[in-house]
Amino acid sequence: MPFHELAVAPADVDGAALGLALNAPAPTPLASIELAHHRAGTLVLGVLGASHVVTVDHPDGRFSEEVSCSAHVHGRALPGRHDASGYRFHSETTHCDTAHFAALAAQLHERCLTDRDTLGGRFPGDDAALTVLRACPDGPGWRWETWHLYPAADGGTAVYTSSRWRP
Numbered sequence: 001m002p003f004h005e006l007a008v009a010p011a012d013v014d015g016a017a018l019g020l021a022l023n024a025p026a027p028t029p030l031a032s033i034e035l036a037h038h039r040a041g042t043l044v045l046g047v048l049g050a051s052h053v054v055t056v057d058h059p060d061g062r063f064s065e066e067v068s069c070s071a072h073v074h075g076r077a078l079p080g081r082h083d084a085s086g087y088r089f090h091s092e093t094t095h096c097d098t099a100h101f102a103a104l105a106a107q108l109h110e111r112c113l114t115d116r117d118t119l120g121g122r123f124p125g126d127d128a129a130l131t132v133l134r135a136c137p138d139g140p141g142w143r144w145e146t147w148h149l150y151p152a153a154d155g156g157t158a159v160y161t162s163s164r165w166r167p
Helices: 069-073 098-114
Strands: 003-005 020-021 030-037 041-048 053-059 063-067 081-084 087-096 118-122 130-138 141-152 155-165
Touching: 003 041, 003 098, 020 087, 030 098, 030 118, 041 063, 041 069, 041 130, 041 141, 053 130, 053 141, 063 087, 063 155, 087 098, 098 118, 098 141, 098 155
Parallel strands: 003 118
Antiparallel strands: 020 063, 030 041, 041 053, 053 063, 081 087, 087 155, 118 130, 130 141, 141 155
16 A cells, blocks of 8 residues: 555655755655656655655666755755756745645545655655655656655654666
């Protein structure tokens, strides 16, 4: 099942504290799915403690992306945009009012239940405390999107990322 009710408190609880690490040692995810494509190799989507890790095993090499509060150790603060050879990353952080945040959480939860290329994890304490990842092949590489939802009394913070990797 691509949606998991996680029985652990989220380790990352502040979208503003997220960082980006590329090709660092990949932490063990709390939940994961593996996707394969004959031209794009194998991709693993992983939910961390309210954050994510994506790893790609491709005949032309291995790649990893981690977005988490602990990614600062191997990387940098979460950029709005990062481009490197064969890799493109974009992120947006938005504060949502209560109604919009609840609607976004419901939409993402539904996507996890109906799209086999989507992985989601919900953390205890709030039905909107979600991390959701979705991926698809992109020529010889992959594209993926992630949503990190951090509930607050007045709605919550949503961190959206989109990435593209090609060997």
